[in-house]
Amino acid sequence: MNKKIIFVACDTSNINEVKKIIRNTKTSKLKIVPKFGLQFFYSKGGRKFLENFKNEFWLDLKINDIPKTSFSAIDSLKDLKNCKYLTVHASGGLEMLRAVKKRAKKTNKNLKILGVTILTSLNNESLKRIGYTKNVRQIVLKQASLIKKSGCDGIVCSAHEAKDVRKKFKNLFIVTPGIRLPNDKSNDQSRIMTPLNAFKNNVSGIVMGRSITKNDIKKNIKKLINHLSQ
Secondary structure (H helix, E strand, O other): OOOEEEEOOOOOOOOHHHHHHHHOOOOOOOOOOOOOOHHHHOOOOOOHHHHOOOOOOEEEEOOOOOOHHHHHHHOOOOOOOOOOEEEEEEEOOHHHHHHHHHHHHHHOOOOEEEEEEEOOOHHHHHHHHHHOOOOOOHHHHHHHHHHHOOOOOEEEEEEEHHHHHHHOOOEEEEEEEEOOOOOOOOOOOOOEEEHHHHHHOOOOOEEHHHHOOOOOOOHHHHHHHHHHHH
16 A cells, blocks of 8 residues: 555644544554644644644644735744644635745745635535535635645645546645545535545545544554555
8 A cells, every 4th residue: 555645633732632643643554644723723832732743744724814914924833843734725815825835935945835725514505605606616626726826735625626626737735624434424524535535536635533533543543544455
């Protein structure tokens, strides 16, 4: 099995729980990269933990503000030397995306900027309520073009749109959240898929949370490895 990138969502404010997740997801058969979101980053001691973290990680902040503020936010993260991935909302616009990428080149040459498209908790009906007139697929493809034009390194979209994005952008780094092992509950996600089917859609990496981090983590990792070996 080629090593596939699995981003494991450390969705907790408990540092000991994070250490447990990192310790129990170690395997030689997959490339495991921890993903830290707002819950951990905003928690007491969370940011300090990441400042001293020795391995690469994904900081999933989903930056979305005016270009100058977003540009300045990158400066505030420059001490996080092992942060390899950082998210920004594509809905922030072309100039914001460009500003973030431009500053990232100066502060951390290894940092990949990933543009977040439509969240996997949303569906076409959700978008109508917000005020969008186009469907998920149309919006994601439009945002993918924006992300590519901005010079950002990759895109975050559901596995359902990933196939179309890959057809249009052969070399774009594509990460897909909303991934569940077979028979797992969808919880608050709408557009979900299994890991195997996601990789069949030619994605670069997948994000997994509760399917891995709930109950027996080591057992869940074994289930994932067996599932991907089919």
